[in-house]
Amino acid sequence: MPKSPVERYSLIELPPSSNQNHLQIPSKDVLMTKHYDSHPSERDTSPRSRFPQPQPGNNTTPIKSRGPRSIPSFESVEVSSLENINDLQQDGPNSVSRGLQTDINSASVIDWVIAQKSSSTGDSAYRNDPPEDLGPDKDRVRVVVRVRPMNNRELERNERSILHGEGENSVTVQGAQHNRRFTFDTIFAIESTQEEVFHYSGIKRLVDMSIDGYIATCFAYGQTGSGKTHTMIGPGGANIFRMDENVRIKCFGLVPRAINYLFQRLREKSQETTTPYYIRVSYCEIYNEQIHDLINPAHSQSLQIRGSVEDGFYVENLFQTYIETMDELLTILEEGELNRAMASHNLNDTSSRSHAMLSIQIEQDISGEGTTSTEQMTRQGKLIFVDLAGSEKVKVSLSKGKQLTETNNINKSLLTLGTCISALSDPVKRAGHIPYRDSKLTRLLAESLGGHGITLMIACVSPASSCENESLSTLRYANRAKNIENAPIVKTDSKENVINRLKREVRKLKDENYELRQKLGKEPSILPKLKNRNSDSGSQTSMHSSASSDVYDTRQDSQGRLSGTTTRKIRTDHEILTRENEKLVRKLDQVMREQQVQPGSKQIVNQDKDYTEQDINPSNTQRLVKSYSESDDMSELVRRPSYASRYRTVRDRYQNGTSPQRRTTTMPRRGQDPTVVEVRR
Numbered sequence: 001m002p003k004s005p006v007e008r009y010s011l012i013e014l015p016p017s018s019n020q021n022h023l024q025i026p027s028k029d030v031l032m033t034k035h036y037d038s039h040p041s042e043r044d045t046s047p048r049s050r051f052p053q054p055q056p057g058n059n060t061t062p063i064k065s066r067g068p069r070s071i072p073s074f075e076s077v078e079v080s081s082l083e084n085i086n087d088l089q090q091d092g093p094n095s096v097s098r099g100l101q102t103d104i105n106s107a108s109v110i111d112w113v114i115a116q117k118s119s120s121t122g123d124s125a126y127r128n129d130p131p132e133d134l135g136p137d138k139d140r141v142r143v144v145v146r147v148r149p150m151n152n153r154e155l156e157r158n159e160r161s162i163l164h165g166e167g168e169n170s171v172t173v174q175g176a177q178h179n180r181r182f183t184f185d186t187i188f189a190i191e192s193t194q195e196e197v198f199h200y201s202g203i204k205r206l207v208d209m210s211i212d213g214y215i216a217t218c219f220a221y222g223q224t225g226s227g228k229t230h231t232m233i234g235p236g237g238a239n240i241f242r243m244d245e246n247v248r249i250k251c252f253g254l255v256p257r258a259i260n261y262l263f264q265r266l267r268e269k270s271q272e273t274t275t276p277y278y279i280r281v282s283y284c285e286i287y288n289e290q291i292h293d294l295i296n297p298a299h300s301q302s303l304q305i306r307g308s309v310e311d312g313f314y315v316e317n318l319f320q321t322y323i324e325t326m327d328e329l330l331t332i333l334e335e336g337e338l339n340r341a342m343a344s345h346n347l348n349d350t351s352s353r354s355h356a357m358l359s360i361q362i363e364q365d366i367s368g369e370g371t372t373s374t375e376q377m378t379r380q381g382k383l384i385f386v387d388l389a390g391s392e393k394v395k396v397s398l399s400k401g402k403q404l405t406e407t408n409n410i411n412k413s414l415l416t417l418g419t420c421i422s423a424l425s426d427p428v429k430r431a432g433h434i435p436y437r438d439s440k441l442t443r444l445l446a447e448s449l450g451g452h453g454i455t456l457m458i459a460c461v462s463p464a465s466s467c468e469n470e471s472l473s474t475l476r477y478a479n480r481a482k483n484i485e486n487a488p489i490v491k492t493d494s495k496e497n498v499i500n501r502l503k504r505e506v507r508k509l510k511d512e513n514y515e516l517r518q519k520l521g522k523e524p525s526i527l528p529k530l531k532n533r534n535s536d537s538g539s540q541t542s543m544h545s546s547a548s549s550d551v552y553d554t555r556q557d558s559q560g561r562l563s564g565t566t567t568r569k570i571r572t573d574h575e576i577l578t579r580e581n582e583k584l585v586r587k588l589d590q591v592m593r594e595q596q597v598q599p600g601s602k603q604i605v606n607q608d609k610d611y612t613e614q615d616i617n618p619s620n621t622q623r624l625v626k627s628y629s630e631s632d633d634m635s636e637l638v639r640r641p642s643y644a645s646r647y648r649t650v651r652d653r654y655q656n657g658t659s660p661q662r663r664t665t666t667m668p669r670r671g672q673d674p675t676v677v678e679v680r681r
């Protein structure tokens with residue numbers, strides 16, 4: 001019996017909340033978030049431990065924390081302006097202002113019941129339960145809201161908080177111009193910790209369903225500086241990966257926590273089944289309406305979106321790699337975050353200027369498992385995380401020049417997203433044309449928003465009075481998204497199709513490898529032996545497809561089943577080739593830079609050691625992972641040489657802030673090999 005790859009995953013166990021009191025709070029310069037650093041929310045991690053404090057003379061409470069769950073009552077809804085009336089007309093049947101009768105059918109009440117049930121078992125409130133009000137084949141977009149604490153600028157201006165919470169599902173905007181109440185699946189108040197957001201947002205259900213073959217999407221939406229990246233990745237985005245281990249565990253956002261949970265679940269599942277799971281990852285960003293690969297930024301040209309009946313919209317030629325360990329995935333996340341276009345402006349020192357999309361595909365061959373059909377199938381669940389760029393008012397952010405172009409593109413694509421959400425949430429318009437094609441973002445989110453996936457939206461808002469209009473607008477968007485219904489289906493494909501597709505990809509990779517090697521003056525390569533990997537036997541394959549016949553054994557057994565070894569072998573070849581090609585592209589990029597440098601003006605320093613066949617030999621990684629899990633030391637993340645350790649080396653050299661890579665202005669990193677540092681003489 002072949003070994004399942006998931007048995008080799010090395011997991012970082014997040015310690016239980018009771019053990020976290022000793023964790024250190026990061027120092028100011030580490031965190032890059034000035035007054036947030038010692039926020040009590042990051043010290044107290046016990047979920048549902050605090051209660052909203054009643055305010056004298058006010059029937060609502062300022063947004064502070066998650067209290068015990070209660071059925072929301074809506075008697076106190078105020079409609080004080082024409083604006084509110086417009087909102088009522090726009091927001092669809094689940095608008096809170098339509099009253100308890102419609103809302104009692106919504107998932108917020110169901111969630112309360114689930115929470116009560118699960119609190120006795122200590123389980124997460126939203127683990128696997130589908131929204132009961134929609135029937136087994138429907139799923140509503142789940143919407144949670146996170147309110148960030150006031151930032152330094154807002155505090156210095158003595159701004160007041162205009163967001164007030166009531167129970168755990170309602171939030172009221174009490175601003176100078178608006179008085180409006182909303183209800184959502186969950187509201188995370190300013191003191192909510194990263195851990196609470198992970199446990200109560202519903203992300204675990206998405207992870208579980210993606211393992212079961214559904215397409216699950218989690219996206220963060222909100223004004224610039226409202227806390228999207230903080231919530232999704234952690235404080236400072238990529239910086240979280242450079243923090244002390246204890247800080248990391250404490251401050252990691254939803255994505256790394258979900259990745260940890262995914263691997264925990266896969267490990268559990270691998271005890272129940274002998275059929276291995278395969279994990280395939282891609283990471284891209286949409287920057288100025290152009291798609292760029294975040295794992296492989298050396299491929300600097302914009303990628304194209306294509307559409308197919310089978311796959312819907314997809315990014316053509318996007319780098320996809322099979323991974324085996326959680327660390328590999330975290331490393332890809334870190335590298336991708338480092339490669340994202342960032343800028344500093346009036347509203348956020350570390351503003352993301354692009355929409356980033358991390359896609360984790362979970363494949364499993366399911367033939368024989370409960371199927372009567374002799375056709376062999378592969379289940380292809382997907383977990384997608386989208387950190388959207390923030391909407392921004394130019395007169396407040398003071399963006400100019402290049403940043404202004406970025407802002408316009410961001411606002412335009414978010415407007416299209418809003419139009420699609422509006423149309424999808426309206427039962428009449430939904431049947432008509434949905435303008436997905438109007439932006440790249442909506443094309444890529446089409447399946448998640450109006451298709452067969454399940455979706456979680458995290459709306460991030462600032463409580464400050466200066467953000468009244470933006471916060472209200474975000475809450476309106478979120479309120480509409482709540483009404484979108486999807487019809488989730490498990491995504492499967494015949495094993496034969498999957499094999500054929502993989503074979504095509506491997507052939508392309510071999511051609512690419514052949515060309516790259518030729519350009520670098522290297523001999524055509526052969527694939528390293530595949531021992532100790534997913535394959536039982538080794539293979540020696542010429543890299544150039546035209547020079548090789550089909551080496552994969554597609555013979556079938558007496559029942560017409562394809563050999564499991566074949567699919568493992570193709571996937572392994574795919575993984576090895578993608579890694580080698582990535583190295584070669586970087587190498588080629590470096591050589592071309594060296595050729596362009598004028599003597600005497602600059603010197604190229606290569607931080608990366610030269611590529612060797614050993615680097616891609618999977619047994620090396622295997623050794624590292626093994627020693628890591630044996631030592632049981634959570635402080636040392638295992639890093640593949642091709643990924644983030646190189647960035648760390650470069651960045652550590654410039655701790656004094658003189659790094660030419662410092663992000664003080666817009667600095668898209670694509671096309672620039674971050675391992676190559678320019679040193680002026």
Ligand SMILES: Nc1ncnc2c1ncn2[C@@H]1O[C@H](COP(=O)(O)OP(=O)(O)OP(=O)(O)O)[C@@H](O)[C@H]1O
Binds near residue numbers: 032036391
């Ligand atoms: N809940 C929170 N608790 C503490 N600090 C927070 C919280 N949310 C956001 N912050 C801090 O606020 C600042 C801005 O947050 P972040 O960069 O995540 O915003 P954003 O919505 O991603 O902005 P942009 O759209 O411009 O990229 C960061 O320094 C971040 O650490």
